[in-house]
Amino acid sequence: MKIVFEHKGVLPVKKYGGIERILFWHMKELAKRGHEVILFGHPDSDVEKYGIKLLPGVKNAEDLDSLIPNDADIVHLTYNYIPNSKVPTIVNMQCNGQIGEKFPKNTVFVSKKHAENHGANTYIHNALDFSEYPYNSKKKTPLNSFLFLAKGSWSVKNLKHCISVCKKAKKTLHIAGGRSFLPSRYIHSHGMVGGEEKLDVMKKCDAFLFPVRWHEPFGIAIIEAMAMGMPVFGSPYGSLPEIIQPVSGKICHNYKELLTEVSNKEHSYDPDAIRNYVETNFNIEKLTDEYINLYKKVIAGEYLHDQEPTWQLKYGPEDLLEY
Structure with missing residues (x-):
């Protein structure tokens, strides 16, 4: 598969960073398995030695629309956006949505409860490169x-x-x-x-x-x-x-x-x-296996959810709960 990613920060991260590490590990694992991985990213990113093709990053999400190669199989983003492209997109959400915020039908959450809180059921647990x-x-x-x-x-x-x-x-x-x-x-x-x-x-x-x-x-x-x-x-x-x-x-x-x-x-x-x-x-190989399965579904024209996921609870996502 030819898989497109976009990330504005330097990869791999040098210091603090959780989500960024998982994104990089997943791309590295995909490349190791022979997939063609493209990253629109920061020029200081040091990813090409891992088999990841680095292209100039974008300032705004909309700038990605015209840059996605027509022969790409899928776009994998980590923020709430669907490019204006014929190439299907999968969105991995790591955060809680705000009240009234809607997410694409092809959104992947990071835990069962995370998905349920957004009226959804598709999730992949985060993982580590041990x-x-x-x-x-x-x-x-x-x-x-x-x-x-x-x-x-x-x-x-x-x-x-x-x-x-x-x-x-x-x-x-x-x-x-x-x-x-x-x-x-x-x-x-x-x-x-x-x-x-x-x-x-x-x-x-x-x-x-x-x-x-x-x-x-x-x-x-x-x-x-x-x-x-x-x-x-x-x-x-x-x-x-x-x-x-x-x-x-x-x-x-x-x-x-x-x-x-x-x-x-x-x-x-x-x-x-x-x-x-x-x-x-919680190993990165397992995470990549699960994403590949979802990629295949989305490429085949399936939606991961029947409706756009949105925050289901009456209180805000950052309201303090009892303890």
Whole structure:
């Protein structure tokens, strides 16, 4: 197949970036399988050595319309737009839609709950290229050092409760993606980190806290933490119950339950089993297999949804949920 992508940032990303990494890994996997992959992208992108053809990027989505090769089989975008072209387009949405926003019928969401919240049913879980997450076998140990990996200033990510439970339990919290401005010997702020710096922070931690207060579409940081053998303690919202299974962590329904898990000295999570779980279920090869199947459907003229997906809930996607 001849598959066209568009992305304005530099690929592969050098530091912070989740969605961008998955996009690049997927393109790289497609090229490795012999597909012709074209990226309209940033001139500093270093993708051609992976078999990806780099063409000059566009300023606006509409500028792509006239540039799509007529012999392309499909266009794969990561934003809400359908080019004015005879070539069919598939749209992967990583975010929640706003109230009243409509998405194309060929939209792919990133979790079952994410799709359901938009009145849809087609989704593909995000995935990792595990070569970028080196792992050495670990023994079961008490959970004394916890990780927060998200944009800390975004209230739906709930850094506030992560700091609170760690202080009360007298456990260490490493914050990657934000800062705590109140001094505490238990809290260590690293700011926005990526690449090797992020991995170094993750290696210091025994478990990951993700008590989000919104319907998280997927939560790439969850599988990143699992890739390092960490169990995940998260809230019951969005995709989390799909991703967090008994082998890999626990759903905590409120602050009290989260505090109980952080304070618990009897945890027996097996880091090797967690790594095996995430490698089996969230690998980039599996993601690419699933996308190829959807490409074939769309190329054959099928729609992935009967109607245009749109946000189904009465409240806004970023309204704080109870915790």
